[in-house]
Amino acid sequence: MTQIPISRFPLRPADELPADLAERYAEVQEKSGFLPNVFAALAWRPDEARAFFAMHDALMDKDTPGLSKADRELIVVATSAGNDCLYCVVAHGAVARVRTKDPHIADHVAVDWRKAPLSPRMHAVLAVATRLAADPAAVTADDLAGLAEHGLTQDDVWDVGMITSFFALSNRLAHFAAITPNPEFFLMGRLPRSAEPARDATGG
Template structure:
């Protein structure tokens, strides 16, 4: 694995991940944001102890930020028999790794560690999901998800049928495609704005919180 500082420099994001700008675009003061965003950001900070840099970066376009978070919540904050919240985060990790998105791999790797209650699995999925110790069902999900992320035209009806064969419902199958699509947007915006991962993400789910 690449060390955090080396990874940030390799991505053209400057020095230590905890310093420097969080975006190439303006970051508005908190008190200038709509109330809905201010409340959400306060809740996130209270729950996690810090504000993820992507939240600050997206705040430049408040209406788009609110829309992004609404779609994120609809797709990511639910458990179904075929696709748990941990599975959903691992889809983000695998496809973000395929898109070379440092921010999303680090941030969603941290969330995946917490939701899967496994300090190692997200790293294994990010490096090579094919060799990661996941179920046949999740491996099938990751295979189709990564294909959609890197070569959308190669996805066929047979790919979707394989997911149904592993017990995913129609809603689950749609969610796989929607998650990949939403985070393809997120990956590209993170590259576009050069958003660095927060230093706090690197230890989340690895060591006990104090």
């Protein structure tokens, strides 16, 4: 089988990474069993890699009253599918399967979130998020008020917008650089834990 390049841009050797990134990358690889390709793709621009992962962590590594970590991953899957971003759909679909403990939900959301077996709250969230991803000017104050009616706090509503917007950047970068998903992502959350190659890592 022909090996597909990770990126159209240069890849920095691991031994040439700045110390802080080398430490983070090593931790991710040890935890996951592999290094997500977005890490490798961004490594040649260290300042941007640091900023990218800092924003990712600030948005995705928390549970709040209206948005769990699993909910956040489903926002990424739905909006990335709308942007035709294979890397983000596959990578965040894997983490969504792990965090929801549902081997099928990410596929439902990626193909047609409207018919996915989600709560009314999450249907409302994804309706606003996918509208923002596809037609930003169409999002209204009434849309945001509707999210509040489903129990989202003001911070949660902001997070819906920030997650969607940040991953719009990620989607476009993945397209531009032709970043390919790691094979390990395709099986995460589908097999019994002992049979999986890795758990819970995306980075982008």
